[in-house]
Amino acid sequence: MPTLAVVGLQWGDEGKGKIVDLLSSEAEIVVRGQGGNNAGHCVIADGKEYHFHLIPSGILSPAVICMIGGGVVIDPASLLKEMKELEDQNISFEGRLWISPYAHIVLPYHRLLDAQSEREKGGEAIGTTGRGIGPCYSDGVARLGIRICDFISPEIFKSKLRSILPIKNRFLEKSIEIEEIIDAYTIYAEKLKPFVKPLEVELASEIKRGRKILFEGAQGALLDISYGTYPFVTSSHTTSGGLALGAGVGPQSIERTLGVIKAYTTRVGNGPFPTEFHEGETSLDPKTAREFGTTTGRQRRMGWFDTVLVSHAIRLSGVTSLALTKLDVLDQLPTIKICTGYQLDGQKWTFPPPCIEDLERVTPIYEQVEGWQTNTSEIKKLEEFPKNVRLFLNRLESLLEISIDIVSFGPEREKTWKRKSFF
Structure with missing residues (x-):
């Protein structure tokens, strides 16, 4: 079972992106399992500089399939922007990018609540990226989240948003109208729907077949929601166990773990x-x-x-x-x-x-x-x-x-x- 996880062992920014890019030439599949566009990797390859936030760094290796697992929280606008920037650098996504239907989506109110919370904390602020990651994960636990499978079904998306938005508006300094979200997010959904696939089923099958699979971690262990320097942490589990869970596979599916320092x-x-x-x-x-x-x-x-x-x-x-x-x-x-x-x-x-x-x-x-x-x-x-x-x-x-x-x-x-x- 040639599977390997790459995880950060400090407070993130250890250089995981470069290491994943390096090892991707040996891998067949690269999977991202947690975090969101609060993560940031910079990779320099063939004299060009590439920036990654949601897309696995393995996308630079043309034969590699890249998967975004259900444990990732996805800002659709950010993902599409990142894809466009990479396409402008001649990176192809056709048949190479898979998105889990289980992943939660980041919505405008998540970003607003994130910024609002930081302002209210003043000197006690965590210092988040302001991307809405924490509020999105919180909604998942509170059963108020909207997932990719909901997002790509227009009627389900509207129905859930009608139920959830009034709750969010109670806490926002300025209310959001539902049309503000629907108009933009309907377009995002149409663009991303072709990439949504039964990722977890396929990944389990590929592991059984003995494919070379690289699990790409985001942030670092010292930012883990349970075992990091709490409360100055991120909102996901940044360990190899969290990576397996977020990819939708059992922990035994990860054979070895490479820690980056x-x-x-x-x-x-x-x-x-x-x-x-x-x-x-x-x-x-x-x-x-x-x-x-x-x-x-x-x-x-x-x-x-x-x-x-x-x-x-x-x-x-x-x-x-x-x-x-x-x-x-x-x-x-x-x-x-x-x-x-x-x-x-x-x-x-x-x-x-x-x-x-x-x-x-x-x-x-x-x-x-x-x-x-x-x-x-x-x-x-x-x-x-x-x-x-x-x-x-x-x-x-x-x-x-x-x-x-x-x-x-x-x-x-x-x-x-x-x-x-x-x-």
Whole structure:
């Protein structure tokens, strides 16, 4: 059963898009199982830059079928816009994009309620992307959601909207008229209907046939709705288990899990960040490190690598192998810090405290390693890495007790070292 999940092990933005694009050349099917257009991947291939929010990054490999599972929340306008942008770059979707009828759709009131909620929270705001993802997932749990299967049936869509919209209007600062939604969304439905297929049935069949299937995660484990830095989290399960559920298959269908980590740590939005750089602590610059969100354009907060949080993420997803990205960002540092534990109230912690109030009070325990101060962007094989790079990688492997089998040292496909084939 050649199946592999790719999941982020930090707060998202680990470089999953590049890794999925790289491995898609070996895969036959790529499946997205959770999140929405709050996710953002940037992939550079053949000198071109591609941006993904809902469509699996595997679409760049012409022979790959891409599936959007029932655990994804879909903003139809955003999906169509993304498809158009990719079609303008000569990417074909014919016979290659499948959408689950079980997926919920994001509606205008979800975005409005998202923005309204953030404003009302003021200084306590989560720092969401404002795309309506949380309210859409909330509606699913409250049984007020509208799914793709409803959306592509005009009469069912209108009927459900007539029932739900008055409830939403009670909470909106300005009411929405039903015609405002119907007029636009009817057109969206007509355009997307040809891509809606019994994805879960087909996927189960392809797994039995032994097809090479890649499950593409969105966001990162530290944003998981249950096990992340709650409440500063996303609204879906970002682990391999959540990915299987969102794709409509059993957890045993995922044979191996590749966890993606940066050589340091970043976070967008609010929430605890134990290893965040203090002002003047390092020469690393968000601009040169390209640390701006694909979805929001917001500058990411930066910090040292945190083995406490990454080990937590590895446990959550049953990770079997690691991919380390953005090694080149550390190229010019004379010394590099690695967080190996926390001090809290006189005690050492090797796992993160569940309460963010405690996580905000921890003092990181660091060990320091020598930098390599060498350009790594032209390296082709492991033996060419400077000695201190290999020592850094070996130390992370030792602390995390898992093998680093992919190393990325630049945004382009070719700036990657891979220990083995994954299919």
